[in-house]
Amino acid sequence: MNxxxxxxxxxxxxxxxxxxxxxxxxFRGHGNADWKLLPKAGRAPFDKTDDERMFRAWQRRSVEFLSPRPGNEWEWLAIAQHHGLATRLLDWTYQPLVAAFFATTSQDNCDAHIYCFKADQIYEKTDGSPFEADTLAKYKPHTVASRIVRQGGLFTLHPDPATPLDKSKSKKDTLELIVIDQEYRKLLPFELSHYGINHSSIFPDLDGLSNHINWFTSNNEYWITKEPGSDGI
Structure with missing residues (x-):
């Protein structure tokens, strides 16, 4: 891997x-260099359960919160992934600086990773079930959530969630890695925020706004200028 x-x-x-x-x-950002390219359904303890059965339970109980309802099962799965369910989807973004943001928001004292992936296959026909798919490939959802759009989000679908992408990709797929040095990762979030990449822009809701202001306040010593109106919030 390059x-x-x-x-x-x-x-x-x-x-x-x-x-x-x-x-x-x-692109995909990892805050810890030891993290594998596994969807959540393939990580402990979720790898010990049937992810399709868990999804069916989620789908059955989620209808009261969704209006309108997703148009097909792929969209259902994308929304479940977006809201934290352990699925066989792995999050990616078309925006490399968004990946850099996710790689550096945690405080881990180690290198951070940005994975760069070019998939040979893409799931364009989504009239069947994602649980019948047998090839690791890219899936671009419709606009099922504003955060996915704001983050330039898309997914890879993993028929075997417990096998890392670098082990299951085809010979026609390309995987490369950008390593962010552990010292520089401390500075990069400030530089990204200067260019408009922060919690507030990536999570366009009150939670994102609150997290951004909390981050700004807890790191206030970074900004030297203390003049009124110069806080950058």
Whole structure:
């Protein structure tokens, strides 16, 4: 797997240049270098259960909260994933700086990772069941949630959730890695926020706004200027 290490924003910009002219690339941020490319249904303790059975239970009980209801089973699964259910979908984004945000929001004292993936296959016909799909491939949902749109979100679907993507991808798929040095990861969230990538922009609701202001307040010493109106919130 091709790998590049970055230590500042200029190096990050240069690393991302190679992906600019091919919109098939998608990105995923990991705050801990030890995390595997596994959907939640393939991680402990969820890997000990039948993820389809859990999804059916979620689907049956979720109808009271959804109006209008999703148009097909793929959209149901995307909404379940979006709201935290352990599914066989893995989140990605078309926006590399969004991936960088998710890679650096935690306080882990280690390198962070941005995975760059180009899938050879895409699920375009979604009239069947995602649980009958037998190929690891990209899935682009319709507008089922505003956060997914704001984050440039899409998914890979994993027929075997317990097998990491780097082990289950085909020879025609391409996986690359950008490693954010553990020292630089402390600074990168501030630089991303300067360019409009923060909790408030990625999560367009009151929770996102509250998290952004809490983050700003808890890191207030970063900003040297204390003049009225210069807080940047």
């Amino acid at each position: 790998e590049i290490r970055i230590n500042n924003f200029q190096e990050l910009h240069e690393a991302l240049e190679r992906y600019r002219k091919d919109n098939r690339w998608m």
